[in-house]
Amino acid sequence: MSVHFLHPRVFKINVGFMLNAGPGTTHDSTFDFPEVRVSDDLALNYLRGPVRMSRTKEGILVQAELHAGLDVECMRCLDPVQLDMQFQIEELFATNPQVAAAFYLAEDAVLDLAPLLREEILIQNDERVLCRPDCKGLCPECGINRNRETCSCAEEAGDPRFAALRQLLRDQQQ
Numbered sequence: 410m411s412v413h414f415l416h417p418r419v420f421k422i423n424v425g426f427m428l429n430a431g432p433g434t435t436h437d438s439t440f441d442f443p444e445v446r447v448s449d450d451l452a453l454n455y456l457r458g459p460v461r462m463s464r465t466k467e468g469i470l471v472q473a474e475l476h477a478g479l480d481v482e483c484m485r486c487l488d489p490v491q492l493d494m495q496f497q498i499e500e501l502f503a504t505n506p507q508v509a510a511a512f513y514l515a516e517d518a519v520l521d522l523a524p525l526l527r528e529e530i531l532i533q534n535d536e537r538v539l540c541r542p543d544c545k546g547l548c549p550e551c552g553i554n555r556n557r558e559t560c561s562c563a564e565e566a567g568d569p570r571f572a573a574l575r576q577l578l579r580d581q582q583q
């Protein structure tokens with residue numbers, strides 16, 4: 410399957426007009442991207458939501474409420490799952506290097522949102538996800554996907570010396 414992702418340059422916004430206009434200026438826009446690549450290691454199925462940029466004395470304050478569609482793996486069976494992430498951003502891009510900030514505006518007044526988005530999404534994406542609440546996972550012995558196939562591993566009594574180990578493996582999957 411080939412998907413054509415929008416390039417990360419869509420996140421590069423020239424804010425020169427806001428710097429010139431002075432403190433108090435705001436600019437509202439709405440993200441509504443289909444497949445979009447945020448960075449080499451992060452692609453989204455969609456990214457949507459309102460974005461406000463405000464000129465302050467220190468630089469440009471970015472505020473946004475976004476929904477992002479992200480492909481992840483089910484923690485039990487490793488099948489792909491689409492996650493709908495919601496997150497809020499409130500971050501200063503400082504113009505003055507003397508101001509303590511996580512992000513600084515480049516000299517060319519181009520504000521690149523991609524590193525900020527990447528950080529927010531990867532930080533939030535530490536939750537463990539199931540493809541469905543009752544996912545049966547992979548058989549710890551033969552590795553089949555127990556949502557789609559049945560095996561007889563559990564029925565075989567097996568070597569009793571390994572019963573405790575098998576139970577341990579099952580418990581870890583729960």
Ligand SMILES: [Zn+2]
Binds near residue numbers: 484485487539
């Ligand atoms: Zn699953």
Ligand SMILES: [Zn+2]
Binds near residue numbers: 550551553560561562
């Ligand atoms: Zn099995």
